[in-house]
Amino acid sequence: MAKLLVELSNAVVGMDEARAIYLAEEVITEKYNIYQAIEQGLVDGMDRAGKLFETEKYFIPELLMCSDVMYAGLDILKPYLKVNQSAKKYKVVIGVVEGDTHDIGKNLVKIMLETAEFEIYDLGRDVPPHDFVVKAKEVNAQIIALSSLMTTGMEKMANVIQLLQQLGIREKFMVMVGGGPISQSFADQIGADGYAKDAVEAVRVAQRLVGKISFSCQWRI
């Protein structure tokens, strides 16, 4: 089993879809632990790909190919995953803000967050501030993740936070922001809870933010 997990992970990092499918099928036929195969095989491979991306050994095409391989493996394994093996997920509403259609970054963040077991509600591109708030309320999300590559989008990010404040529900959601023109100082200025410079860091930020939610809930109790 241990060897197979390493090979699954290697298949993802090595962008070898055929190999990942073959190994995932072996997990099923040999009745290995599905959850372990996902966590320590496929997800581990994606984590390693993320590290290579951070150190500029991999770029966006490589990261997208690795995620394709991971999803190919997941498609085979997921139907066999017992529901109770899947931990309760935190929910993230994500999208590119109104006026902007650059969504490569947002898609990468989505992939990396899914890999890290977040449940994603992707509103796509050119999303008005109101839609983020409505969706977050509807699905009872923990995080609203806003992306933009354009400076005009920065205003829309501020608008989402202002809307949450106006509705008196600002504290119900953690808001994280990212994209080309975005910086930590901008995130601080508009009162966002988190900023990530890339998709890999977005996972760490999201995990930190949901950690904060649990912490504040404990205090309320």
Added chain:
Amino acid sequence: MKSCTSKNTIVVACRTIAAELNLAIRETGCPYPVLWVDAGLHRSTSALHSRLQAELDRIENVGRVILAFGFCGHALEDLTAGDFELIFPRVDDCITLLLDPTTQGKEMGTFYLTPGWLDNEISLWNEYQQTIKRYGQTKADHIYRIMLTGYRRLGLIDTSVYSVTEFMLKTRKIAAAFSLTQQAVPGTIRYLKKLLTGPWDDEFIVIAPGESVGLEQLLPFSAARNL
């Protein structure tokens, strides 16, 4: 438009817009020395920021430095001027600089190109070719289909420094590979010329000697008001 001032001026510029800037220099008769910065640095905002600061730190004995750059992400944020005035255009990137924001803005779904962008080693086309070499045609096509989902057309900015007809022919294969239509888009070097000559009004950001570029200066006016 004003003529060149006598103040000692140096231009720090992105090589991507070299042809357009050189034309603007010729047409305005502002023979300022230009320090060219490689466009490849755009890949990393922090690398571009560090390089620009390093260039500024090297400059002495001038009254004014003109940055021929857009904000390029937040590459300009926190740049500190030396003993000189620092001036740059109020545009998010050099596409906006060449499209002229007073007449038209960027359109969603359009991937803008000039020969300067295409010649850049990290251009869309070069990266696509590299991906094919490394991973094969099928995988490369798959990846670029994902990456270019939001785009419908190639906008070839006509800045009058090259033949649009030739550029149409040159980019035909790019349009075909990514299933985009081609369209010539009117461009201008008006903004670049004004950057060289002034007046440096609301279209520009002027940083006093020794001061730094603040975030609020880079935001659209309405966003800055809301903060």
